[in-house]
Amino acid sequence: MFTKQLTGRRLWIAALIMPPLVFVCLFIVYPIISAFAYAFFEWSGLARGDFVWFENFHKVLFVEPFASRTVNAFSHNVFVFFALMVFQNGLGFVLAYFLWRELPGFRFHRIAVFLPVVLSTIVVGFLWRLFFHPLFGPVNAGLKALGLGFLTQPWLGQDTTALWSIVFANAWHMVGFPTLVFLAGMQRIPGEVLDAVRMETQSEWVKITKIVWPLVAPSATVVFTLLFVGAFNWFELPYIMVGLEGSPHGSTDVLGLYFYRTAFGNQSGAPPDFGAGSALAVLIFLFIAIVAGTLTIRMRRREIEL
Amino acid sequence: MTASARSVSSVPTVSSNRSTVWTLDALVQVVLIANTLVMLVPIVIMVFSAFKTNVQIFQSPFSIPDFTNLTNLTKIWTQTNFLRYLGNSFFVTGVSMLLILTLGTMAAYAIARYRFTGSGFILMFFVAGLTLPLKLAIIPLFILMRDLGILNSHAALIVVYVATGLPTTVFIMTGFIRTLPSELEDAARMDGASEALIMWKIMLPLVRPAMVIAGIQNVVPIWNDFFFPLVFIQSDGLKTLPQGLASFMGEYNTDWGVLFSGLTLSVLPIIIIYILLSKQFINGMTSGAVK
């Protein structure tokens, strides 16, 4: 009876679908579910101990100094998200709008703005770490050469500039992405629509707010969602540029660094703690999933309306 | 976009506004040139510094170097494991891409071309994987790799890359395969061709453009990944380029010329390919977000 159901066609579909499905189940779904389970146990190194209910969550959320570290790191993620929203996505929109005019040389500008996007985050991190060096870095050298010597800073060493410097490196790295996504969106706006608006007004501002923005909005939601996920997963760039501790004194600490440090230990901290690490991972995960999920659903709804 | 949109958007229709438009264009051009400089100058300085000694870098960071001075590059070639890292990266990326495209196309084909119960659910299941940050499941993954006995091996990286690459690939490929006309397929089916033959002979040749897009979308993050090797790979001989670069940067930390050479060498392959295939790169990498 069972064999009867597995007709040739069904078997064929199953053969196509099963291998990829198994991969995703085994290496994405299963680990994520396990991470949830792990957070409820006490861990001694890699050995799982007793079931401790919500103790790990309680620890990272309410017990000092872990609680304030969590809040500190979280607040930096929020800052990074908004800063990148303005300086990466916002600038990206402006650049896209400018590129859209297709002035001479725009093809070259388009290739240039996207070039850093293909570089590895590690390379970008090291590059800017060397560039921001207080004594020998080209950034300070450049400022001096331009007669702006008074602006030189130990960029990555002060809490006032360190996080901004990493945000800058991130924006330099990724600004090409929103730029070209928005540009592609603008290029799809039908000519008739633009003609129509031009009959009514010459104002660029009206053109942007009434026509361009609403029509690229679906792309924008995707770009924002990706930025959101990226900002709350931020790890490589601060890891390379300021180290696992979020130096100086935690002013660049973000959830990714804090999670890694807690789970795997670091040079000057206490031993690794898989329990607290898993609890942090679950919290970050839930936060990202809920916000990104809401954004995606709203986007879908709007697409249907359009 | 259409040609008419172009001419309309850039040609001023009202003559009195010509000077305003001209000023605006000038402003736009200035901003774009400034931005391009900000994008390219750091890369140029990096390449220049690769040919300099420490003293030259510190004293004249912006000068044009003597490009025949290959001391730093030779040092990397002869004294480090750079070639090994490069080879590892090629191997891991290559195998991962092969598996991603094969498995991704299989799943997408099944979802797009056949009606069966649960196909919608399966697509949603794959798509849900798009935004899941797998980094956060690194602890269970680590333990899973240990149990599978593939910790500290390329297999650990490949399976993770394939798993993370599949959602985007299935998403892109399904969308594309759905748009393919069914006439050819139906005709072949009438002739009694098997499903496998139809897929292989008739449909697959048509999906190549989507494969390029899905391929580019995955190849860059895999080639550049640092996090998973950081956790899974411990032996120096197995390190991929970004991870090897990190330990190399630690080892030669005082020799800036060598550091910049290392950075330059590691970005060179991808920059060259990018310049040659910029259109495909841009389309591929932004395809998930363009609506």
Place this chain on the structure above:
Amino acid sequence: MKHFVLGAAVLAGTALSTFGAMAQELNFWTWRAEDKAQYEQYIDTFEAANPGITVTFSSYESTNYFSALSTSLTGGTGPDVMMVRSYGGLETISNGGFLLPLDETNVPALAGFSPAAIASETSRTDGKTYAIPFASQTMLVIYNKDLFDQHGITEPQTWDELLAASEKLKAAGVMPFANGTATAWQNESTFHALTASTFGRAFYEDMIAGKADFTDPRYIEALTKYDEISTKYFPEGFVGLDYPSAQQLFISGLAGMFAGGSFELASFATQNPSLNMGIFAAPGATAEDEKLGSIYFDGGYAVNATSKHPEAALKFANYLASLEFGQAFANGLKNISPIPGVTFESELLQEVSEMNKTAIPYIMFVHFRYAEPSGSALLQAEIQKMSAGQQTPEGIGKVITEGVAAWYEPFQK
């Protein structure tokens, strides 16, 4: 000569007992990839004396060593003999019951080690020793002898002389100190290297006895002086200067002094063989104040409790505890071996070893890394805050004391 005989006797003993045994393969793990060539030599020596035993050396990235090791140990595929960390870092492994307790019955040479060395590899949980310490490190000040001579400076005997020497270098256009504080852990090592003599041995002993905590005036005084000297005499923009750059400033002869660990000596010498270095322990307020280095033990060699070849593993462990090995280790790797009787070829290492006789423990590393929040993490972050003008010495003392009180009972009120 006596050393030689002793070493030979141990070797002869181990050689005899292997006689007739089957070929046994041992796996040996370290995080010191850079020491591979030397370890291969030591292993050759051991294998030559112990036919039938082969040792395979594997090294792992130091940052991930813990995860690699604990994974394989819990998975039952761990190495037979391995490097383990000291103090808090030891306990995470030893508490899992993965390591064979070592004592004078199975490793007789342990009897000769100093109590401080043994303590570094002894678990506080069960009081058992689990590893043979391999190296000690000392926090001190390294200086450029040529620069000192050139500017007529001698090793300072008081804190004021240290300031005067710094001033002299600064006036001559030389950076007094190469140190930067952008790399978090540098704050801890630099602070101890410069001010151990300022807070002094008495403070340390009171603190350990539970009679004082980090709000003690002596500790506050040390923090105050550190703040003064760092703001005045560290390079411009030192808060943004990372560890490699600081090393580079010293190696290239641009700076007169580097406050840091004795482990720098070997790497500085390799990178600039013509660098003429001297060392001193930073002085206290008066010339009479004891000049103190701060010492800790890096790690040790441990034996897997479930090794398939326990006897062979113990033989190898005994070799790693032998004077012969210690001497080869000190000569080859230019580190201070804690094995009694080892002598040092380099004058600098002799000097360090002399300094070690009176050194006090490197406080946070030795005593306050057993749980979160670790004293190290607190001290590093708070000193960075002080350098940024956002924290006072008194505030630091308070934060550390209250922070570690979460798990350090003597500070709980």
